[in-house]
Amino acid sequence: xxxxxxxxxxxxxxxxxxxxxxxxxxxxxxxxxxxxxxxxxxxxxxxxxxxxxxxxxxxxxxxxxxxxxxxxxxxxxxxxxxxxxxxxxxxxxxxxxxxxxxxxxxxxxxxxxxxxxxxxxxxxxxxxxxxxxxxxxxxxxxxxxxxxxxxxxxxxxxxxxxxxxxxxxxxxxxxxxxxxxxxxxxxxxxxxxxxxxxxxxxxxxxxxxxxxxxxxxxxxxxxxxxxx
Numbered sequence: 633x634x635x636x637x638x639x640x641x642x643x644x645x646x647x648x649x650x651x652x653x654x655x656x657x658x659x660x661x662x663x664x665x666x667x668x669x670x671x672x673x674x675x676x677x678x679x680x681x682x683x684x685x686x687x688x689x690x691x692x693x694x695x696x697x698x699x700x701x702x703x704x705x706x707x708x709x710x711x712x713x714x715x716x717x718x719x720x721x722x723x724x725x726x727x728x729x730x731x732x733x734x735x736x737x738x739x740x741x742x743x744x745x746x747x748x749x750x751x752x753x754x755x756x757x758x759x760x761x762x763x764x765x766x767x768x769x770x771x772x773x774x775x776x777x778x779x780x781x782x783x784x785x786x787x788x789x790x791x792x793x794x795x796x797x798x799x800x801x802x803x804x805x806x807x808x809x810x811x812x813x814x815x816x817x818x819x820x821x822x823x824x825x826x827x828x829x830x831x832x833x834x835x836x837x838x839x840x841x842x843x844x845x846x847x848x849x850x851x852x853x854x855x856x857x858x859x860x
Contacts, residue, residue, distance in 0.1 A: 645845040649682060650674045651833065653853045657691075660860055665691045667701065681710035681717075689724070699728040714750035716758040721746045739771040747804055765804035768797045775819075790817040790829055804840070811837040815851055825857040 651673045658666040668688035675682040689703020705722040726741040744766060751760035771794040778787035796810035817831025833849035 645843070647845055647847045648676065649835075649847050649849045651849050651851045653851070655853065655855045656858055657856070658858045658860055663693050665693070667691055667703075675710075683707065683709045687722075689726075697730050697732060699730075701726045701728070711750050714758060716750070718748045718750060718759065720748065735775040735777075737771070737773045739769075741769040741771070743767045743769065745804065763803040765802035766799040767802075767810060768799055770795050786821045788819045788821060788827075788829070790815070790819055790831065792817070805838075806840060807838055807842065809838050811835060817851065817853070825859070826855070828852070828854045 651671060653669060653671040655669045656667070658668070660666065666688060669685070670687075671683075671685040673683040673685070674680065685705060685707045687703060687705035687707075689701045691699050691701040693699045703724050703726070705720075705724065707720040707722065708717040709720065710716075711718050722743050722745050724741055724743045726739055729738045730736070731738075745764065747763050747765065748759045749761050749763060751757050771792070773790060773792040776789045776791070778785050778789060792813075792815040794813045796812070797808055798805045798810050813833055813835045815831055815833040817829040819827055819829025821827045830850070830852045833847075833851040835847040835849055837845045837847070839845075
């Protein structure tokens, strides 16, 4: 969020998207779990193709506050120029810390990315080649309960920010700053294992050329814990 204020707004493209996301966690036992998520990202409001993200991993809980995970993601993105879906494959490692007294989550994630590139015009193959890149992400989410006359309610407000930085050995982009996502959302806790929220996300993206896009996103999320 802070870095976004230092990125120039000159020649910035504005766009509108809708993101529909589902986050699930299958708990195997007190130590092991399988977190996964599926996200549909639609461009130009609801009128255009965008991106589909499918991600999962195996998580080990060191204790109630600290968790480590190894995962894989498959991310096809629609490319209007080549009129095809270009896949991206990721391996990622992450560490999560959850605060004891406040409903706050810190997450650090390292990604190894293989991003397909469109082929040359007239080529019978949709994918030309692949580019590799390393990326680091820091995520913070704070959930604040909504109270009525000092009594707890099932409603909450979520504040979330995540910064993405390109690292060494990166053929995808030679720029350090990749993107930043800030979200404010209003949610409802249905029970201990299910909640949903809807809100506004501001996504600032910078590509290799230095061109910037600011996406204004209607963001809907469902979170579910599944006990095996």
